[in-house]
Amino acid sequence: MPWLGMLVFASGIVIVLVLRGPGWLGLGLLLSFVGGIWAVLALAHARITGSAREEQLNDSQMQVLRDMLRQQRPPDEPPAHS
Numbered sequence: 001m002p003w004l005g006m007l008v009f010a011s012g013i014v015i016v017l018v019l020r021g022p023g024w025l026g027l028g029l030l031l032s033f034v035g036g037i038w039a040v041l042a043l044a045h046a047r048i049t050g051s052a053r054e055e056q057l058n059d060s061q062m063q064v065l066r067d068m069l070r071q072q073r074p075p076d077e078p079p080a081h082s
Contacts, residue, residue, distance in 0.1 A: 001045075001052055002046060004040035005036070005038030005039030005042050007020075007035070008035030009031070009032055009033055009036045011035070012029065012030070012031030012032030012033075013032055015031065016028035016029060016032065017035070
């Protein structure tokens with residue numbers, strides 16, 4: 001996916017350098033900007049997902065966590081009336 005963003009970026013640069021006219025310049029700059037942002041975000045996404053680990057808990061681990069939370073919570077006290 002980052003390669004497609006880089007291709008859009010490069011095509012925008014080629015349009016700016018080859019074609020003349022304000023409309024082509026605007027289109028080329030827009031493509032360059034969008035393609036550059038797209039490529040950077042796609043590379044960051046690939047890097048993050050490549051180093052991320054799966055963190056799913058099974059039922060027994062979830063039950064242990066629930067029990068720990070129940071033990072840490074102080075008992076409910078009735079509100080004081082004055």
